[in-house]
Amino acid sequence: MLREVKTIMRFLLALVLAVSWLWSASAEERVLPSTISIDGITYEDVQWDNVTKTTVTLRHKTGVATIPLSKLPTELQQHFGFDPQKMEQARQSVKAEQRQKAVPTIVEAPASTTKTEVRITGAFGVALGASLSRLNVIGKKTTSYDPNKAYEYQFQFQPSQPSQLIEEYYVWVTPKTKKVYCIEGVGKWDAGLDDTVKNQRKALFELLSKRYGHVTERKPSGFWDSLFSSDDQEIKIDKRRIVVGSAGGIFKGDSGRSVSLIRMQVKYLDDDLETLFAKENEELESEQKRREEKDQADEVKRKFNPSGF
Numbered sequence: 001m002l003r004e005v006k007t008i009m010r011f012l013l014a015l016v017l018a019v020s021w022l023w024s025a026s027a028e029e030r031v032l033p034s035t036i037s038i039d040g041i042t043y044e045d046v047q048w049d050n051v052t053k054t055t056v057t058l059r060h061k062t063g064v065a066t067i068p069l070s071k072l073p074t075e076l077q078q079h080f081g082f083d084p085q086k087m088e089q090a091r092q093s094v095k096a097e098q099r100q101k102a103v104p105t106i107v108e109a110p111a112s113t114t115k116t117e118v119r120i121t122g123a124f125g126v127a128l129g130a131s132l133s134r135l136n137v138i139g140k141k142t143t144s145y146d147p148n149k150a151y152e153y154q155f156q157f158q159p160s161q162p163s164q165l166i167e168e169y170y171v172w173v174t175p176k177t178k179k180v181y182c183i184e185g186v187g188k189w190d191a192g193l194d195d196t197v198k199n200q201r202k203a204l205f206e207l208l209s210k211r212y213g214h215v216t217e218r219k220p221s222g223f224w225d226s227l228f229s230s231d232d233q234e235i236k237i238d239k240r241r242i243v244v245g246s247a248g249g250i251f252k253g254d255s256g257r258s259v260s261l262i263r264m265q266v267k268y269l270d271d272d273l274e275t276l277f278a279k280e281n282e283e284l285e286s287e288q289k290r291r292e293e294k295d296q297a298d299e300v301k302r303k304f305n306p307s308g309f
Helices: 002-031 074-079 084-101 196-212 271-303
Strands: 036-038 041-043 047-051 055-060 063-068 137-142 150-157 168-173 180-186 233-237 240-252 258-270
Touching: 180 271, 196 233, 196 240, 196 258, 258 271
Parallel strands: none
Antiparallel strands: 036 041, 047 055, 055 063, 137 150, 150 168, 168 180, 180 258, 233 240, 240 258
């Protein structure tokens, strides 16, 4: 008799667990919709996939998308255990720690500093005016619109004094003498969903302002101004400048959708060497034109040589 009672009790317990599991599964199906609209984009046939502290991955009718939890309706945020207020507090704490630890190392450069004089000399272990042959060059800088195409006088290098916030390092050189007239450091690409890049730029410029002073209002002048955004900030001492800004681009994501990305950039420039770049480039173009004219004249002589008649 006792054995039969135990058997019945085990059966009832299993039945209760099964019913509870079915109830929770059906509840989850009710909570997680198969169609959802976020920022004007409607996702259909949604399957809810990987969840992190800040994002959730959706597999939908046309591909895959990673959505910030902050963009979801309140009930879905609660379902995934996302608390916007706590997350914002944690994010601000991390940013404050990054500003204290990472940003001060971003411009460890061979700058010349005395009690009476501060000069802009370069960055990341490279001096403005240095010869390209003195750098640890990795290769030419490729264009953002075609990775198979490279700029003629722009090179990527491995720095002797790297920074924690900089991912890639570039120099621009004069065409003939190969002197460095621009040094550039760019940060990691960011989706721009928060103020990460903006805060990096602000912290960096505050650091540079304290070190160099001489903050100026940017006035368009020269080739580089066509590449700088209106939000860029500048420090100018004599004929050398530091410009802190950001660069953006539109790329194809894994799902085939266009994705807008942004990253911080800092440039060190020498106005005199930039002028030399323009002069040498013009000289090369003139030399090329003379060679082409000579080749054409030689071709004419070869075709109409009087001895051939």
